[in-house]
Amino acid sequence: MQKTLKKYFIIFLIPTLIAFAIAFVVPFIMGVYLSFAKFTTVTNSTWVGLDNYIKIFTINNDFTNALWFTVKFTVVSVITVNVIAFILAKFLTRGIRGTNIFRTVFFMPNLIGGIVLGYIWQILINGILLNFGVTLTFDAKYGFWGLIFLMNWQMIGYMMVIYIAGLQNIPDDLLEAAAIDGATAWQTLRKVTLPLIASSITICTFLTLSNSFKLFDQNLALTGGAPMRETTMLALDIYDTFYGRTGYQGVGQAKAVIFFVLVGIIAFIQLKISRSREVES
């Protein structure tokens, strides 16, 4: 079988590999190189060493501000999304009437794209803030909490569905045994339920983590970074550096490399945690 397969390398692999090279491999290598170069299009680059990386932190504070805002946003959204999603999952595994309809409703926003979601919430939040005589872009804190609300609205249903799948895998006799032994609801939750859905918790935590950290469409649509770039997240800051003004493409690419390294670290930690859990079980 191995021998016959060998001859079919071109048919099975080449089409995907060509597309993969055009979209990812070549641009990735170019991207790493261009972060050390000055350029306006990719063909007129000159090597400048670490210049771009130094410029990120010396020209202005945009990148560090965006990083700080992104980290704050990510922490708050990971906690709120997961806590609420878990509570809803608990509620929807009690056999309450209408469970299916509730699940359908809570999950639905997840399918709507980031741009459309962003504008829906912009209109809604502005409508509410109108009563107080301000708008969404009046103060960065409105933008921050607006993004948190939007993220919760979008992600809760998704995480809830994963938690429900985890909760349904817990054998009933374990919960019954805990009840017979006189465990309180809180004890059952902490000592039985949570340890048994640990893998769902890991998955959901890292999904919300990386989705929040890489957020772009929603950020662009809801506030566009206003006021004064105070609600700009990392992805939007990189985009603005690339396309905002000419001559800064190299700095934008250097920011993108740092962004990639940060995302890579998050993914690496996730891999380590789920690996060690597999070994345990």
Add this chain to the structure above:
Amino acid sequence: MNTNSIIKKRKSTVANVLIFILLFCLSLVFLVPIFVVILNSFKGKFYISKAPFALPTSETFAGLDNYINGIVKSGFTNAMGYSFFITVASVIVIIILTSMTAWYITRRKSKLTSGIYYLFVFSMIVPFQMVMFSTVKIANMLHIDNPIGIVVLYLGFGAGLAVFIFSGFVKGIPIEIEEAAMIDGCNPLQTFFRVVLPILRPTAITVAILQAMWVWNDYLLPMLVIGNKYKTIPVAVQGVLTGTYGARDMGSLMAMLVLAIIPIIVFYLVAQKSIIKGVIAGAVKG
């Protein structure tokens, strides 16, 4: 039944009723944003920002004006066409080609194929911003900056997740089935399309749903690569808002948002079970 358990039971019925009420209120909160947009899409454009939560009255009711304006101004029917074409074409191409690739690199073990596999997995964690600028330039240079050419880019970007999911399932197929087919005279292509692909059907549906949701909603790639000439729905919506088509018109924006949501909700209600199953499978794998 002793009194103790009766009390417990009554307690839990009370709790269930309270939870039901809570969930009911919460689902209203989840639905309100969509209702507000639908409501406002029937109001005159000057009345929207002033009182976004008011019901349309005879004075503010605008009929289908917003829809007509929005569709005409932004070329929404074209946007719908481009979005639909790009999504369907990309998903079909991704499913066929990446399942072939995944099968091949799982069945033919060598240093090269496992290297290719890890490269695909690696591509899943790289954020788009890292390759954004170079990819767009390369797409321009190769003249694939049109609705057909962009399918190549979606195949390239979608390959990571798709190959990863397919490979996981190919490993679970007993190799004896394929060997039997080969002995019976099938060449690898026949073996793949007649034997392997039918077994992979449920996985293919999962991959198709994940990719369709991503391509349909994607904004940045179509905006940067083909946004000038061919606007997909997200690009057209963003265009109406930022005033690409003249002054910002809240009325047509509302109508556009409604039109953008409708296909998604229809798709969701039709294929809800597979979508939720696909999302869980995708999450657990990713």
